[in-house]
Every structure is written in C-alpha cells, then in structure tokens.
Amino acid sequence: MIRLDNISKQNGHQIVFIEAAGALLKGEKIGLVGPNGSGKTTLFRMVTGRELPDEGQVVVERGVTIGYFSQDVGEMAGHSAVAEVMEGAGPVSVVATELKELETAMADPDQADNMDTIIERYGEVQARFEELDGYALEGRAREVLAGLSFTQEMMEGDVGKLSGGWKMRVALARILLMRPDVMLLDEPSNHLDLESLIWLEGFLKGYEGALLMTSHDREFMNRIVTKIMEIDSGSLTSYSGDYEFYEAQRAMNEKQQQAQFERQQAMLSKEIKFIERFKARASHAAQVQSRVKKLDKIERVEPPKRREVVSFDFLPAPRSGEDVVSLKNIHKAYGSRTIYEGLDFSVRRKERWAVMGINGAGKSTLLKLVTGAAEPDNGNVTIGGSVKLGYFAQHAMDLLDGERTIFQNLEDSFPQAGQGTLRALAGCFGFSGDDVEKRCRVLSGGEKARLVMAKMLFDPPNFLVLDEPTNHLDMATKEMLIKALADYEGTMLFVSHDRHFLAALSNRVLELTPDGIQQYGGGYTEYVERTGQEAPGLHPN
Template structure:
C-alpha cells in the first residue's frame, strides 16, 4: 500500500535516513518510534509528498487516500468547529458551504428580488447534499467532536476563539471524519484529556484502514499498534507485535549485540597481544602475518547504541505534619458556572491523590485552590504545619523568561547555589554540556517542562501539586519521572491523562462527577477494577 524503498534523507548536517526501507500494508496499525529528532515527522512529510527523499523512492498505491495529522494545524477562524471538520470530508463540504450561503441569502431582505432564483438553486444544492449523505455527515462530525470533548456550544461557536489545544482537536477530527485509506497521526494523544484519549483509542481500534502513528503515551500506543517501525541511526527496523513486545525485543537484541561485541573484543585483544609479542621474531613471522590478515578480514561488531536518558534525582524532602491540606465547605464559581458547592477534602501525609473528572469538572480549579493560585468564594483552604508545596501548573512554562538561558534561569532562582551544584541539577533534568546555554524561547515543550521541574524540585517540597506534568514529555523522560516519583516520600495531588503515570503513582482517587465527589482508597488500578471504567463519564 505504501512502500519506502532505500530512502536517504539529510537535513543540513544531520543525516536522518541511510538507504532505509519499510512498508505499511492495508489494515495494519503501526507505531513509529525513535528518539526526538530522529526523523519521525520528516518521514510522514515524505509519505505525503511534502518533502522528497534525497535518494530512493516512496511508492503509494494508485487511488490510496492519505489523511495526515500534524502538530502544525495552521490558522482556523471565521467558521464553526463543525464546518471546519466537515471541510475535510471532500466535495460534500463545498456543497454544505453553498447551502449555508443560500440559507443566508434567503434570510436577506435586500435580495428579495432574487428570491425565486435563490430558492431554485437551493433545491438543486439540497438535492446534491442529500445524494452525498451530507445530513448524516453533520451528525458524524458532531459525534467525532463530542468524542474529543466538545460541547454543543463549542461545536457551533467560532473555531478562531478556541485555544491552540482545542484547535488541535478540530484538526484531528477532520482526519477521523475523512476516514481515509491510510492515516498518519503525529502525536494525536497530545492535548487530550483521559476521556477523549480513551474515545480516540476505541475509534482507532475500530478503524479498518492502515494507520501509522507516533505517541508519547505508552498505554495508548500499546493498545492500538500491532507492528512497530523504529528509526534509529538512519535505519528503519520493523518489529511485529505491540509496543511492549517491541521494548522486550529491542532490549534482548541489545543484550545479544553487547555479548557479541564483548566476545569479539576479547578475541581481538588476544590476537593483537599475540601479534605484538611475536612480531619481532623471525620464527613466528608466518603466524603473525596470518593473524594480521585474519584481523583485516573480520567484520567488526558495533556496540549497541545507547540512548541518552534523563536520570531524575530528587533529594529527600523534609517531613511534613500529618495533615497536609484541608478544604472545608469550599464554594467556587466562574460567573454562572458552579464548580464546587460545599466541598470537603483532605490530604494526609504520604497520600497520593489523583483527580479524575470530565472537562469542566474542576480538576485544575481544585489544584489552584490547594496551591493558593485562586481563592474560594466561600469556605476555607488550610495548609498544614511544616508543609512545603511545589506546584506545577499547566501555564508554568509560559512564565519562563524567554531571553534567559537554562543556566541563567536556575542561577536567578537559586543565587546562593554554587555553579557546580546548578550544573549537576541541570544534568539531572537532561541539560548537559552546551544545552545549559540554550535560551528558554528556543526550548521544546518537553525541555521547558523539565526546566520548570528542576526549579520546583531543587529545594525539595514535601507536597507536590502537579497539573498534567507529563503533557510535553517524551516516553523515555516520562518513564524516568515515574521512577523518580515512585521513590518520593512526600504527599501528592495530581491530574494526569497518562494511565501509566496514574497507575504507578496514585494510592487514592478523587472522582469529580456531576452527581458529586467520590473518594476511593487504593490507586487508579483499583479504581478501574472497582468501577469497571477508566474515567468518569465512560462506562464499559
């Protein structure tokens, strides 16, 4: 269906692909993996024809339609979200646009003298719209948008007034409604809450076309893909199986390659030692020459490539009192929207609460109330004795001074710390060598998130309040963060759509629903087992 034959590609001085080959067959669901900057997005652009390979060819079977979702969604304004989504569905969208224009014309008193012609044309266009199943398309577009978390008001409102994250969802909905023969999805799980993520997972599981996608969400990837193509060092390697199988197989291959490398190195050392020892002796000249020729012909085994990984190290936090934070009779509204009415909630020492709830349920608001970033309309929020809080907010990355370097940002926050200490801190959060001289404005989302965490955790708090801390982190960094937080001995209150993060770190669940607030002892895994669903508002 789609074949990559011996492709090579270079961006500037960086070589992305060297005579790499792979294929996407009909109905296959493939995960595309590799370190940041390996060329995943470039590969998608080459398949869609946006960029040519330097060498080799990409062959797409005749008549195959491709839908490509990227993080660069472009400008959207002046139309409703529904109209924007339907616009991706081909000719029917053009007919729908003319239908809307004719409806506006019929309601315009200044065009009364044209009304007979307008009505005739409206009948023709309406007939064509029915032929193309247009009325069903509107319903299907709304169904997809609802699955991605849109309310009716958001569907019909101006798409230009939506935030960047919601525009991403509109762009994704266009591709899903299109249902092409092949979908290329570049990080579709970004910007989605847990409910939307699970809906998308189910949609893609039921999609009968070919799928190739990248994602930093391990659970999402594992549940959908049945084949993995890895980009590493310019090559494409295919693994048949889910993401978990790929990880196991890759680790096994690395282990075998390391063993082969070590065996060969031992053999080479032995041969070289013999040559060095006897090269000056005429009696051993023939043996020495024989061994020199043997070494020249040996195919050298390369050591496995080691992926750079960030090792988070949190210093031990001071012990807090038993009562970490207590909310009593809290009321909170935004305009006419009531978020909380008389909320009572308490976090005690070493409790790790994850907060679940549909969009608008008040998850981020609860964290803001606890962190003191917003005040309750009524009731009280009391932080306990000896509690030192660290708050990671979704907007925290926007508050970084874009002109300061990573090192200057750390230096300003901790003026009394020594340079060595700050460089060690930067290294723990993935900023090594010249990376500390990068200005904040050029950092990726993941790098900004790591810098904010470094600022928060250098002088360690004993109570972490985290609002979607993994949103911009790649899979490797996320795993390191989970491993580090598993060793953290303080208390936690957090919101996340990453099920691995939820399952690994929570020991309490607070569920916010329209019917009220529910508390569950045990972590996210126990919550799923007890309720039979993975998120509020979803029923198995």
C-alpha cells in the same frame, strides 16, 4: 501501500536517514519511535510529498489517499468547528457552505425580492447535498467532535475563538472524518484529556486503513499498534508487536550484541597477545602470519549503541506535618455555573491523590483552591504545619523571563548550585549541550514545561500539586519523572491523562461527579477494577 526504498536525507549538517528502507502495508498499525530529533516528522513529510529524499524514493501506490495530522494546525477562523471538520471531507463541504449561506439568505427580510430564486437554488443545492450523503456526514462530524469532548456549543461556535489545544482537536477530527486509506498521526494524543484519549483509542482500533503514528503515551501506543518502526542513527528497524514487546526485544538484542562484542574482544585480545609474543621468533613465523591474516578477515562486532538514559537523584523533601491540607464546606461558582457546593476533602502526609472527573468537573479548580491560586466563595482551605508547597500549572510557563537563557534561569533560581549540577539537571529534562543557551522566549510549550518542572524538583517541596505534568514530555523524560516521583517521600495531588503515570504514582483517587465526590484507596489501578472504567463518564467495559 507505501514503500521507502533506500532513502537518504540530510537536514543542514544533520544526517537523518542513510539508505533506510521500510514499508507500510494495507491495514497495518505501526508506531514510529526514536529519540527527539531522529527524523520522525521528516519521515511523515517525505511520505506526504512535502519533502523529498536526497537519495532513494518514497513509493505510494496509485490512488491511495493519505490524511496527515501534524502539530502545526495553521489558521482557523470564520466558521464553526463542524464546518471546519467537514471541510476536510472534500466536495461536500463546498455544498454545505452554500446551503448555510442560502439558509441565512432565506431568513433575511432584505432578500424578500429574490426569495423565489433563493428557494429554487436552495432546492438544487439541497438535492446535491443529499446525493453526497451530506446529512450523514454532518452527523459523523458531530460524533467525532463529541468523542473529542466538544460540547454542542463549541461545535457551533467560531473555531477561531478556540484555544490552540482545541484547534488541534479540530484538525485531528478532520483527518478522522476523512477516513483516508492511510493515516499519518504525529502525536495525536497531545492535548487530549483521558476520556478523549480512550475514545480515540477505540476509533483507531476500529479503523480499517493503514496507520503510522508517533505518541509519547506508551499505554495509548501499546493498545493500538501491532508493529514498531524505530528510527535509530539513520536507519529504520521494524519489530512485530506492541511498544512493550519492542522495548523487551530491543533490550534483549542489545544484551546479545554486547555479549557477542565482549566474546570477540576477548578472542581478539588473546590473538593479539600471541602475535606480540611470538612475532620476533622465526620458529613461529608461519603461525604468526596465519593469525594476522585471520584477524584481517574477521568482521568486527560493534558494541550496541548506548541510549542516553536520563536520571537524576533529587534531594529528599523536608518532612511535613501529618495533616497536609484540609478543605471544609467549600462553595465555588463561576458566574451561574456552580463547581462546588459544600465540598469536604483532606490530604494526609504521603498520600498521592489522582483527581479525576469529566471536562468541567472542577479538577483544575480544586488544585487552584488548594494552592491559593483561587479563593473559595465560602468555606475554608487550611494548609498544615511545615508544608512546603510546589505547584505545576500550565500558566507557570508564561512566568519565565523570555530574555534569560535556560541556564541563566536555573542559575537565578539556584545561585548556590555548581555549574555541573545545573547542567546535569538540565540534561535530565532534555536540555543537553548548547540547548541550555536558548533564550526562554524561543522555547516551545514542551520545553517551557520541562524547564518549570526542573526548577520545581531541584529543591523539592514536600507537597506537590501537579496539573497535567506530562503534557509535552517525551517518553524518556516521562520515565525519568515517574522514577524520580516514585522515590519521592512527600505528598502529591495531581491531574493527569497519562494512564502509565496515574497507575505508577497514585495511591488514592478522588473522583468528582455531579452527585458529589467519590474516594478510592489503592490508586488508579484499583479505581479501574472497582468501577470497570478507565475514566469518569465512560461506560463500564
């Protein structure tokens, strides 16, 4: 369906592709992987014709429809989420818009004199709408939006009033409703809660077209793709299998290449020693010449390209008392909406609670109550002795001084730390080289999140409260964070939609349900076993 024939591409001074080749065949589901900045988005843009390769060609079969979801959703305003999603479905959306306008006109007393014309036109447009299967389309649009956690009210409301994350979901819903022959999805798992993520997983598994996607969520990628295409140093390499298979295969290939390289180096060293030893002796001249020629002909084995593995040894957290936080008879409402009515909950030292619940169940509210970012209407929140609390919330990114650079921000927070230590810390969270000189006002949401996380974990508190800490983090940074937190001696209370993060770090689950709270020992893995579901609100498997 789509072929990449020896494409080369340069962006400024950066060489992105050198004679790279690959293909996406009918029905294939491929995960596109590679370090940040390796050219994943550039590849998508070339497939959709938004950019051209400098050399080679991208061949798309005639008549193949492509749907492309990117992080840049553009402006949306002026009509409902349903209308916006249906607009992606082509001609039927134009007819739907006219139908809505005519319905409004029919209900307008000022249009009484034109009513016969309006009603006649309404009949014609309605017939055309039915012919295009418009009513079924609207039903499907609502189904997709519901799968992505939209309420009926949000579907009907002005799309312009939604936050950036919800607009992303609308843009994604447009592509899903369109059901093109080929879907290109650039980070579709960003901004989704666990329920939406699992719904999308099911949708993509049942999708019969070809799929090429990137994702920082390894569990999501593992369950959907059957092939991995890796961008590395300008070339494309394909691996048959899921992400886990790719990781194992890549590690094995590197090991074999390293062994080959070392064997060849040992042989070369031996030959060079012989040549050096006997080159001045006439009696060995023929042998020396023969070996020199042999060395000239040998094809040199390159050592495997070393991926930079980010790791950082965080300082040990000071010990807290056994009782970390206690909530007694908590009542909390926002206007007429009651979130908690008599909530009792306590956290003890070294417990790692994952908080779960459907949208609006009060997950973030619980974290705010614990950290003092919100006050209960009634009841008491008591923090235990010697507790040093660290709170990661999405709004923390707004508190960074925009005029200070990344490095200055770290220096302001840790004036006693050496430059090398702070550069190592920045490197762990994806800021290498000149990146540390970027001013905070130009940072993306993901970069800000990484900087806030770095500041919090450099001098770790003994009680970490984390609200969606892995949003925007790439796989390498996420792995580093999981490894660091696995060795962390303190207590944790967190909300996350990343199942790898949940399974690796929780040893308790608090599920918020309309009937009260449920507590599970043994963490997320046991929660799944006990309930038969991966997230609240989903039907058991």
